[in-house]
Amino acid sequence: MMKRKPVYGLLAEFETPEALLDATQKTHAAGYQRIDAFSPMPIEGLSEACGFEQTKxxxxxxxxxxxxxxxxxxxxxxxxxxxxxxxxxxxxxxxxxxxxxxxxxxxxxxxxxxxxxxxxxxxGLPSPYHPVFNVPRFALASRNRFFLCVKARDKQFQLADTRQFLESLAPFGVYEIET
Amino acid sequence: MSAASNCAPVAPKSKEQLLADLNSCQWRALIIGIMAGIICIVDAFFSPVQFFRSYLFALVFWISFPLGGMAIVMMNHLTGGLWGLPIRRTLEAASRTLPLMLILFVPIFFGMRILYKWAQPAAVRADHVLQYQHIYLNDWFFVVRTIVYFAIWIFWAWLLNRWSAEQDRTGDRRIATRLESFSGPGLVVYGLLITFGSVDWVMSLEPHWYSTIYGLLFMVVQGLAALSFGVYVARRLSDYEPIASYVNPQRFNDLGNLLLTFVILWAYLAFSQFLIIWSGNTKMEIGWYMIRAHGGWAGLALFLILFHFFAPFVILLWRNVKRRMNTIAGVAVGLMFVSLVDVYWLVAPAFQPDQPKLHLLDFAAPTAIGGIWIAVFCRELKRRPLLPVHDPDFAEAFAHGD
Known part of the structure; x- marks a missing residue:
């Protein structure tokens, strides 16, 4: 049986698109593969920064x-x-x-x-349930805040280490996402 | 980041270096153009008929760059969008070469009797269709019309360039609105005039045949050639400051998508004309294709189907191709060559219905006009800033650039 991880991932909140883009680039450069960024508007270069090269x-x-x-x-x-x-x-x-x-x-x-x-x-759309909504502040992702999510599925993910890494990117806050 | 390294593999060269390189390019082009021009003039004494035929083909090809360039600049003013950022100044410089094209058109006026059946009194007397057409297709009216087309185009290009320079100087935001509201009617006028122009200059070579898509086909030929030229020049300029800091794979991706659109549009229009004539199957209309799809011309037709549509279509579907500057510039050069072949296939079969017979002048004339045109283009390109920094659409890009 596969061991079920207790958290879906970590969510870092940023106040500006530049901060999100910068943090995303740094996170990807640090070796994290399974990351996702959320923004109220399109940001040029953001999908590339996530390591999102090609889709099928x-x-x-x-x-x-x-x-x-x-x-x-x-x-x-x-x-x-x-x-x-x-x-x-x-x-x-x-x-x-x-x-x-x-x-x-x-x-x-x-x-x-x-x-x-x-x-x-x-x-995976339509998706009636997504764990990120368990973070109450995530509602701001469609208004004026910018979020970066590192998923627990990532090989490099260690709750404490990853949290520390995200804190080092000067976010507004870092939240755990419950599954 | 990988995007940045993709963009400028070596350190960008300075503005001074760009000026020096443009200067040397200008002189090299001028020397090549003049040498090829001398070959043309000498050969014109031995085979004057061939001279005018090759000259018309070369001129119709090279006129694509200033006219198509002006149309694309107006499209950019009208629609906005960052895709125009790396190519606008290039194509504006191309549109400022229109007076040169008018001068280069003058020899055609002297060769009308050789080129066009409707200008030969004996042919007109023997053909009642030409007698009906004579009210429109006659020497003096042809000259007047061509001069009128050029006068309007030159005026339009002058206004667009003048306001663009004013925008650079003053940074006045209202100028962008003025450019935009002038570009809509400008595209309509361009479309009407190039329809008349293509009918006069090329379609009337075979005065018994007509097609109403012809003008649109010429617009696409010109747009594709000019856009390919813009992409190629943007690639070359991106080795230098200030362009180097502002181009990125996304800009070339946009331009690649636009090239793909032109390729598809060409196929759509070229095939529509063929399908309509093929379906109608009337003796009056099919002659044009009977010549161009038989004998040696069939090979060229097949070449165009493969390399004017299928190959660039499949290549330009790939995102990676469009995002790599060198690859997309290579595709652009290929498309310019294919456009040259396309113009040859449209013009030359009127003179040699049986087989394509390439003459020395078929190479010398495009080289002569091209060399002189590129020299004048380089001269124009040097005179203005390379980036439209005060365009409101581009302001955001400049805010993000370093």
Whole structure:
């Protein structure tokens, strides 16, 4: 049986976006991998500072688009060449230029469905419960405060050491997050 | 941080160094341009017909940079956004070369009879379609129209540049509003005039054929060429101060996305024109594609499908490509070359319907015009600050920069 950790992680509160960005960079540089930053508005460079390089959403979108394109073209090819060949204005059965608009539409459809599904599957939304809300002050994350969360799942996470490290970043406060 | 090291692998060079390097670039370009120009002039005596054909192709390609550049600057004024920060001054400098393009256009006026069937009295007498078109397509009206297009473009570019300089000098916030409200109508005027211009200069080479998408296709060709040029120059300038401190992978990511948009838009318009003509399948319309999709021209058409759409489309989908400055600059250079091939494929088949026959002048003319154009561009680039520091949109970026 896996031992269940008593806390979800630690949450540090900052007063300015610059302080959050700086703290995030330092935390990532200190070797922490499983960190997350919360801000009321987008901050340029913040996701990179979290070590957030690539997501699987892009490849999933590409694959969805490729499937859409193949299905779109294939279905028209099958209908007009194999299943029910019709002579229309003396054109060849495989009149590919006329297949392109539908192929294009299905490419977009496949790509957008794959993008949406992959995004929801990977970020775990909709999520009715998240431990960070156990910290009452976290409500300010949608108003005027900036939060950095180091999760207990991180290999380097030691409650006392990590707390000490976060304190060294001059936050407004550091809170334990209960699971 | 890794982003910073990505940006400037070596210590950025100084402003003085930039000035010196721009000077040497200017002189090198001028010398190459003049040498190629001499080859053109000498060769023009042996094959005057070929001279005008190559010259028209070269001119139509190089005019993309000032006109497309002006359009993109207006787009940036209109939409705002940090993506314009590293390229605005470059493209403004490009738009200030429009008077040069008008001067370079003058030889075409002398070659009209050679280039255009509608300007040859014998051809007009033998063809009743040309007789109907004569009211619009005739020598003096062609010259007047071209001069009018240029006059309006030069006036517009002059105003945009003047206000931009005023903004640099005074820092007055209201100027940004003025630039914005002037750019909307400016884009409409640009779109209308380039539609007329492309019909006059290129489409009328084959006076029996017409397509209403043609002007839009030219806008995309010009926008793509100018944006690629902007990206390439931004990469070169980012080795120097002051640009080095303000560019980062995100800016190049934005520009890469915009390049991708232009590539897709080109494919959309080029294919729409083809699909409509292919579906209609009427004798009057298909001739244009019959020439361009057969014989040696088919190879070029395939090249364009692959390298004007598929290859850049797939490459520009990757985030890593767009965030690495050297890679995206390489893609931009490739797109400029492909645009050159595209213009050749649009113009040259009108003269050689059977096979593409590359002549020495097909290389010398673009080199001559290009060399002279780049020299004038460098001269213009040196005259203004490289960053629009008083643009309200960019203020935030400057606040964050060191």
């Amino acid at each position: 959403v892009a490849p999933a979108t590409f694959i969805g688009g490729a499937i859409g394109a193949s299905v779109g073209f294939g279905i028209q090819y099958y209908a007009s060449v194999i299943n029910f060949p019709l002579n229309i204005g003396g054109r060849p059965y495989n009149s590919w230029p006329s297949f392109i608009p539908i192929t294009f539409e299905l490419t977009i459809l496949g790509a957008s469905i794959a993008c949406l599904v992959a995004m929801l599957a990977l970020n």
